[in-house]
Amino acid sequence: MAADLLLHNALVLTLEPGAPPIPEGFVAVKGGKISAVGPAAAVRELPPARQSLDLAGALVLPGLVNTHCHAPMVWFRGLADDLPLKNWLTDFIFPAEGAWLDPEKTYWGTLAAAAEMIRGGITTVADGYFFETEVRRGLAQAGLRAVAAQGVVDFSAPGVPDPRDNLKVAADFLDSGAEFRRHGVTSAIFCHSPYTCGPETLTRAKELTRARAVPFFLHLAETRSEVEEVKQQHGLTPVAYLDRLGVLDELTVAVHAVWLTPADRELLARRGVKVSHCPESNLKLASGVAPIPELLAAGVCVGLGTDGAGSNNNLDLWGEMSLAARLHKVWGRDPTLLPAAQAVALATREGARVLGLDGHTGTLTPGKEADLIVVDLNQPHLTPLYDPFSHLAYAARAADVRHVMARGRWLLYDRKLTTLNWPEIAARIRQDCRGLASFCQNRRRP
């Protein structure tokens, strides 16, 4: 049985736990899945294939997994920076979302975000926002594997003017997701946080996702003020409070998880809660540094996320990898913390586990779907090469990604997008962002 496609003569990292790099490796793809991976010193050792691609001088690894994004927030990239979180949200983001955002802009923003993510080697993204049907449509069109989660808050939100409808909208979103599931897009719910969603909303949203065995996301313990607020209101840390509500389990993804007590960390581990670590956003908003080495030591599964371009301001998982690998060393005063290979694992294999997609993606393992990227090694900043994990964590960048395949389909080939029309998207974004700029200019005036 010949494979559909054979990628060969590359340095291959399967990202299976402990697996060494394969210097002259191949990856065979058949029916959208990985059918074989291995070394082949000579062409005659390769399995038969209908098509083959010689990748001399390149590195093949699993596609990156972005465990937290608000894709349409690319509209807000650089709109207002270097502000306290509260000013940023209440003076710019919330008003703009309320008065300016609509389903169509959400859709086009999603396409722009998808273009950026694909160019940077992301093949799977977990998104949480409003008008999420539009996000889901955009991500499916882009060909990304995704978990699209409808946003829920207990106040008026884009597409949900009356917060009493928030769970109905979310339930409808879940129920309309079957067709998208066939295209690799899971539908889920994203409760904004324990301070913007009441206990009833949190428990009912969790029930909706639990009944369908899909992930439940929420921002958790992002800032010290959140912790203080929840403590004051409920007498418990945010983690303990959520545990009392019964919403912590293996299908819960806690995003940020910055301000945790040792007891919180143990509780997250015991409940099997997954954590999405977004260090670039956490630093830019001065939220804090999540205790990732401690969470990993406690056995918590951690992935990396870009957060939205409104707070980051990019959707580049290479930056998160590099920052995660560096930041925890200085924070923990130990240069052996979060070594390169572990940072790469968080961005791939562990990210897939965070989203419950490890049966489908995250490693180059026969039987999994073909989500993979090809990195061009013939560049000054990647020369010489002693250890590919080191280069991926500390030197490689989004622009080094030459090809991207998700679910057996090329999304980027020779650095060109195959599923998205960037000039059309860019024209749209450039035209409509003027209205947003004026809207904010007017707000700045007294």
Added chain:
Amino acid sequence: MAADLLLHNALVLTLEPGAPPIPEGFVAVKGGKISAVGPAAAVRELPPARQSLDLAGALVLPGLVNTHCHAPMVWFRGLADDLPLKNWLTDFIFPAEGAWLDPEKTYWGTLAAAAEMIRGGITTVADGYFFETEVRRGLAQAGLRAVAAQGVVDFSAPGVPDPRDNLKVAADFLDSGAEFRRHGVTSAIFCHSPYTCGPETLTRAKELTRARAVPFFLHLAETRSEVEEVKQQHGLTPVAYLDRLGVLDELTVAVHAVWLTPADRELLARRGVKVSHCPESNLKLASGVAPIPELLAAGVCVGLGTDGAGSNNNLDLWGEMSLAARLHKVWGRDPTLLPAAQAVALATREGARVLGLDGHTGTLTPGKEADLIVVDLNQPHLTPLYDPFSHLAYAARAADVRHVMARGRWLLYDRKLTTLNWPEIAARIRQDCRGLASFCQNRRRP
């Protein structure tokens, strides 16, 4: 008088203090210098020029200034990571430098480093290493503006087997620099640190540079153990100790400056000492976080540096900009610290001041030499555009640099190197690094 070259129809950032972006701007170059900068809404408003380049959709800004590098250490990129500084130095770097490095490898390593820096928009670099005559030759060949500083330590070093010769080698290096000065390369001295150079070495090296009015570099207060060691030996903090030796002045560049007391900061400000901030390296080695907002508030002039690829592991100043702008926010618990425009200024104008080159480079000012870069804005991660400073600090990357000009000469044009032959350099590095890999493999064995 027609200009030699006119860059027009671009978004221009002059980086002059407080200057707003020029949306439809031009930069005219004549005789290697900037002859005019301004807005021009129509082609007929442009000054006459023999050649012109329409830069629609691009951003023009001063070339980046890397205030600290050990260029030849690209040989050690990813050779040994995630280790305590002491192990990394004594088990890998020092033995490799001693037994393996030679003048020719130093030269080729410099060319590889130059290729990386030029592709990332660096037009000025301050380097400190051994066999610095080879580094100086390589940087001049690459066409970079540079301050090349001969390394000095009080023990055996590459090219200086007998440390009693270290200042003689340094003085000879300074004295052989006249021709290079005409090519934009200043010769200087880099004393490794106050714990590897004795008081006599430090004062005599400073005298040599002071007599020639060139910068004197040293690693200063990089780690807590350095501070402890100096305190134990001299009863003073490293900064106070150096001040007692009389080596702190406007032409001294303190690299790292992580562990400073408030009195140290005041002393650095009073003496006019400049600081090179290398956050990526400081994090990776778990050295600590330099008090940059406090130094800036005290009036100290600060620039950014990549450090060497052995510890970073890249020579990308965009990463330093993004990290500096983010890190100090979380460290100081204040999201308004080190805003985007300030981070961009540190990487350009302030870097030039650190090196005493602000009369020549660092801003797009008529009369200064033409050191400038062109950034391609038509990319998903730079769309939409509200504030170019925000994009430069938080979203742009080395690969976005399309053209690079130093001293009026293109070093990169349409992303192609014009002064360096990358295939030849790469082949050389790839071949010779095998020997280094074996050397280290053998050292790892018991």
